[in-house]
Amino acid sequence: MKKSVLLGTLTVAGLAAGAAAAGTLDDVKARGVLNCGVTTGLVGFAAPDANGEWQGFDVAVCRAVAAAVLGDGNAVEFVPTTGKTRFTALASGEIDMLARNTTWTFSRDVDLKFEFTGVNYYDGQGFMVPADLGVSSALELDGATVCIQTGTTTELNLADYFAANGMSYEPVPIETNAEAQPLYLEGACDVYTTDRSGLLATRAAFENPGDHVVLPEIVSKEPLGPLVRHGDNDWGDIVRWTLNALITAEEVGVTSENLDTIAGETKNAEIKRLLGTEGTLGEMLGLDAEWAKRAIAVGGNYGEIFDANIGPDTAIGAERGYNAQWVDGGLLYSPPFR
Amino acid sequence: MATMSDAPSESFRLSMLLNDKRYRAYTFQFIALLLLIGFFSYLGVNLVRNLQAAGLNISFGFLGDPAGYDINQRLIEYSKDSTHWRASVVGVLNTLLVAVVGCFFATIIGVVVGVLRLSNNWIVSRLMSVYVEIFRNVPVLIWILIIMAIFIAVLPQPRDFRGANAEASMFLDLFAFTGRGFYMPKPYFAAEWAAGATGWLIVIALLILGFIGSRMIAGNATKIQEATGNRPTTWYWTLGIWFGPLIIAFFVMGLSWDVPALKGFNFQGGIYARNSFIALTFALSIYTAAFIAENVRAGILSVSKGQSEAAASLGLRPNRIMNLVILPQALRVIIPPLISHFLNLTKNSSLAIAVGYMDLTGTLGGITLNQTGRAIESVLLLMAFYLTISLSISAIMNVYNKSISLKER
Amino acid sequence: MSNSDNIVFVRTEMLPELPPPATETGVIKWLRENLFSSVTNSILTLISLYIIYQLLSGFLPWLFGGVWTTSSLKECREVLDGATGGCFSVLTERWNQLLFGFKYPPDQYWRIALAFVLLLIAIAPVLFQKLPRKLMYFTGLFPFIGFWLIWGGTLMTPIVILVGIIAGYIAFTRLEHNSFAMGAAGGILTAAVIIWLGGFVTGSMSGFLALEQVPSRDLGGFMLNLILGVVCVSLSLPIGIALALGRQSDMLIIKWICVVFIEFIRGVPLITLLFVANVVLAYFLPPGTNFDLILRVIIMITMFSSAYIAEVIRGGLAALPKGQYEAADSLGLDYAQSMQLIILPQALKISIPGIVNVAVGLFKDTTLVSVISMFDLVGMIRGPILASTEWNGVYWELWGFAVLLFFVVCYSISKYSQWLEQQLRTDHR
Known part of the structure; x- marks a missing residue:
């Protein structure tokens, strides 16, 4: 009897799938929901809150894209992925885009056939140690036991860094950030290494964050960004320019608060093009004119999203640093909307 | 019709x-x-279409690329510049290590518990039943995680050994039981010519000679017994031939002990059994032992009481009854399921991934898969490995079953 | 002789029976025989008593000194103030998460509870032959009700599938007199057509008795273990029987398909199959197909357990005396009839203990899904709960709870199987 339920579900699933096999954009529109891959839980970047709602910096990107495409920032199905499953999930079409603090590297872009649509967080790998260990530099870590998340670039950077400095270490591979926490806190490893943003986020969840220090060394470049499958350029454009819209919005001073009024008041043509009151940018993307307006309306511009999720006022307390606008000396530099 | x-x-x-x-x-x-x-x-066409759409291909070439990651427990030479293939081999060896050590302890615990369960001591047999039922009825993954939790939360970490009035201290100054694993003194040979493998080869050779020698002494004793009816006392000869040469060899080669000591972040020196290894092996052993105990019990019960009574009426002494009558018949029942429990233990060792032990699932099926994104190839290889082990063990078992099957007349 | 009455040193009446010596009676005798019958035994007894004392002296204060009402570990430690006791408040505070996962809508928990109670009712007539047979109709309906309750959506979907299956069954009974194969083919075809047509009806009536739809990704906690266990065991039984029959078959090709399948599945660890479900399977499905992880996992676990069940049933088939097969043939029954009426009922009866063992093993193995980042009971404990700021470091209470849940379920299943074995023993002993 139950066999047939399964078959039935399969049939239904098959029918649903058969309906749509065109580009990702059409798929998403037909489905009415954006499938967005995120981490299984990293406070500040993507984690379900007490009500089971996903919150975070990466989550905000997903919501912005959903708002731009579907008109509803909540029309997102968040798919938690691990370091192991994230790429297969994307390659197999289980998710439409991946926003899982994923480092943009050559081999992922070229060999794994993905398309990184930009950088939403410029990061670097760092080390966190308990303060009472008395370590002030990563170069003092010879012989230490290090917890690393497997399947990440940090694993390779770590091997390179220790080899380059002629130091030895004992790697303890961990599947998720959640599993790393107890190991590190109970002292089963001396050092926890991952992206600095991840370290800050992890530390923020500790009972006594002050007992742990993040060492000054940054051993790698970790540009984190959303990515999509290779080959569907239309879809890639939408994700890329949604992210750029958020960045540009901050640059030109469009916020979620003045969003409705600024288009009428401003003389800045780029704002008008961005918000769709001038030009046909939305149409070129295959969307309507107000796509960017909706994207910004969900969680605000890049700066607002940053401040709300990982900024200095949050538990994570990340400074803007490299992630400031280029005009402020940071690396955020969106191509013009023209 | x-x-x-x-x-x-x-x-x-x-x-x-x-x-x-x-x-x-x-x-x-x-x-x-x-x-x-x-x-x-259908599957094939889908695969080809999917791969084409994603611009990927199936190729095992990645096995020749440098792995780039480090592995903590390696039985052979390995560094981050070694290939993915070598990383897989390291994983295979780690899997086999857990499997062999796990099977060894599982058998010992299982046999002891199985025999004790039949004991006429009420409290002991009850205690053993409780052990068997509890371990059989809870997933092995939970046991692995619980034992790992003991390591993480209960045992002192190396930092607790530090300082003048440290919270923890080494046992006899020789052993350190820390949350990161156990450190034990490691024997080595100080004499230059016996350093490394040479010394151990000599030890193994002496052990083999000792075995042959003791067999010869026993054979000789039997001959005398058959001729005269009296068995000469030989135990001191046997002891001498086993240990005499060994002690001399140890002395000549300068047997010394490398005692672990706290240096920097960790203990250095000695034999280091990692927490993940111990947690995995121990959990697998006690879990499988519960099944083996049931097996052993069933095997012993399967030999009817008449057999031992008949043997006793022939005038055999209790230990000879056990060796000559009960065990051979019980083993026929015990061994086939025992081997399949060994097989299960080997397959369950793939749960290593839950505690970060770098077995084959951790290297090839874990980090290599993650880093290269070659999911299909990695999983295929992974399955092929386990399949090879399973099939070869089943083949051995079939041969064995044939050889012991009752010759019906 | 006659004066014997007068002999003073001969007693004339029987003495009353004395009680046996204190060492040969009651508690002392029992103790002597069972605990201190020899030196070794005495030592063993003392060791055992010591172990039991150690275990209980650690466990009981922890259990009874426990704190049940705080909202974080820190608070709990403050309440305990150095005294021994467990922080069981993690269980009360995260109770729903442990049982239902952290994403199932809280206002819908009643559905799960209801489904669970209905499951018990549905399973009862299967387990206990003495219950009225009419309850079996409910058992037949339960999969549909359960599906609807847990996943939500319109009731039309299960109804359509149910109608399809009933129609298929009717077609099967109509066609069966031709041959079993014809009946089966006709039945499956009818069911498929009806379900396909029903798909359009469902589409237009998507609001009919609709419960809030819950994506299967949101299932979690112990509920997920139970769902996987129940669904996979019930699915793998028919498949296992088919595989076992196939392996016994004279038809070489079918036999070899079954042999290869069974040996392959039994040769690899379940975790590799879960990896397949997780990272590989998607490549083998048509582009754009997107059926969720839980379904993929169900398929894989079902394949896994059906191979093991097939081997158990094969053992049962092999244990039947050859005369049974020959007797069935001599009655003129065809293959399907002889299997249905003669062979399988006996073979399945012999296999029941083995099948139950496989079922228990499978239920335990459902915890492995936590390795592929599904949040079952173990996944919940390892992930969201142990990593949360409030409960960082509460190991014993959580793992003890997990052990308890699994032990209760698995132990009662194995006790049931022992009881059933007794019931089914029809030979006279």
Whole structure:
């Protein structure tokens, strides 16, 4: 009897799938929901809150894209992925885009056939140690036991860094950030290494964050960004320019608060093009004119999203640093909307 | 009916393909074959289309690329510049290590518990039943995680050993039981010519010689016993031939102990058994032992009481009854399931991934898969490895089963 | 002789029976025989008593000194103030998460509870032959009700599938007199057509008795273990029987398909199959197909357990005396009839203990899904709960709870199987 339920579900699933096999954009529109891959839980970047709602910096990107495409920032199905499953999930079409603090590297872009649509967080790998260990530099870590998340670039950077400095270490591979926490806190490893943003986020969840220090060394470049499958350029454009819209919005001073009024008041043509009151940018993307307006309306511009999720006022307390606008000396530099 | 349908006068009609027992089998097989081919070509076509769409291909070339990651427990030379293939081999060896050590302890614990369960001591047999029921009825993954939690939360970490009035201290100044694993003194040979493997080869050779020697002494004793009726006392000879040469060799080669000591972040020196290794091995052992205990109990119970009574009436002493009558018959019942428990233990060792032990699932099926994104190839290789082990053990078991099967007359 | 009455040193009446010596009676005798019958035994007894004392002296204060009402570990430690006791408040505070996962809508928990109670009712007539047979109709309906309750959506979907299956069954009974194969083919075809047609009806009536739809990704906690266990065991039984029959078959091709399948599945660890479900399977499905992880996992676990069940049933088939097969043939029964009426009922009866063992093993193995980042009971404990700021470091209470849940379920299943074995023993002993 139950066999047939399964078959039935399969049939239904098959029918649903058969309906749509065109580009990702059409798929998403037909489905009415954006499938967005995120981490299984990293406070500040993507984690379900007490009500089971996903919150975070990466989550905000997903919501912005959903708002731009579907008109509803909540029309997102968040798919938690691990370091192991994230790429297969994307390659197999289980998710439409991946926003899982994923480092943009050559081999992922070229060999794994993905398309990184930009950088939403410029990061670097760092080390966190308990303060009472008395370590002030990563170069003092010879012989230490290090917890690393497997399947990440940090694993390779770590091997390179220790080899380059002629130091030895004992790697303890961990599947998720959640599993790393107890190991590190109970002292089963001396050092926890991952992206600095991840370290800050992890530390923020500790009972006594002050007992742990993040060492000054940054051993790698970790540009984190959303990515999509290779080959569907239309879809890639939408994700890329949604992210750029958020960045540009901050640059030109469009916020979620003045969003409705600024288009009428401003003389800045780029704002008008961005918000769709001038030009046909939305149409070129295959969307309507107000796509960017909706994207910004969900969680605000890049700066607002940053401040709300990982900024200095949050538990994570990340400074803007490299992630400031280029005009402020940071690396955020969106191509013009023209 | 058979003679009727075998009549040659009946000519072949198409409907016979469905209605005639002789042909129907072919129809079914043909349909099954078609379905099978259809199913696999469906999968194959999908695979090709998916890979094309994603611009990927199936290739095992990545095995030759440098792995780039480090592995903590390696039985052979390995560094981050070694290939993915070598990383897989390291993983295979780690898997086999857990499997062998786990099977060894599982057997010992299992046999002891199985025998004790039959003990006429009420409290002991009850205690053993409780052990068996608790361990059999809870997932092994939970046991692995619990034992790992003991390591993480209960045992002192190296930092607790530090300082003038440290919270923890080494046992006898030789052993350190820390949350990161156990550190034990490691024997080595100080004499230059015996350093490294040479010394251990000599030890192994001496052990083999000792074995042969003790067999010869025993054989000689039996001969004398058969000739004169008195068995000469030989235990000191046996002891001498086992240990005499060994002690001399140890002395000549300068046996020394490398005692672990706290240096920097960790203990250095000695033998280091990692927490993940111990947690995995121990959990697998006690879990599997619960099943083996049931097995052993069933095996011993399967030998009917008449057998031991008959042997006793022949005048055999209790230990000879056990060795000559009960065990050979019980083993026939015990060994086949025992081997399948070994097989299960080996397969369960793939849960290593839950505690970060770098077995094959951790290297090839874990980090290599993650870093290269070669999911299909990695999982295929992974399955092939386990399949090879399983099939070869089953093959051995079949041969064994044939050799012990009752010769019915 | 006559004066014997007068002999003073001969007693004339029987003495009353004395009680046996204190060492040969009651508690002392029992103790002597069962605990201190020899030196070794005495030592073993003392060791055992010591172990039991150690275990209980650690466990009981922890259990009874426990704190049940705080909202974080820190608070709990403050309440305990150095005294021994467990922080069981993690269980009360995260109770729903442990049982239902952290994403199932809280206002819908009643559905799960209801489904669970209905499951018990549905399973009862299967387990206990003495219950009225009419309850079996409910058992037949339960998969549909359960599906609807747990996943939500319109009731039309299960109804359509149910109608399809009933129609298929009717077609099967109509066609069966031709041949079993014809009946089966006709039945499956009818069911498929009806379900396909029903798909359009469902589409237009998507609001009919609709419960809030819950994506299967949101299932979690112990509920997920139970769902996987129940669904996979019930699915793998028919498949296992088919595989076992196939392996016994004279038809070479079918036999070899079954042999290869069974040996392959039994040769690899379940975790590799879960990896397949998780990272590989998607490549083998048509582009754009997107059926969720839980379904993929169900398929894989079902394949896994059906191979093991097939081997158990094969053992049962092999244990039947050859005379049974020959007797069935001599009655003129065809293959399907002889299997249905003679062979399988006996073979399945012999296999019941083995099948139950496989079922228990499978239920335990459902915890492995936590390795592929599904949040079952183990996944919940390892992930969201142990990593949360409030409960960082509460190991014993959580793992003890997990052990308890699994032990209760698995132990009662194995006790049931022992009881059933007794019931089914029809030979006279």
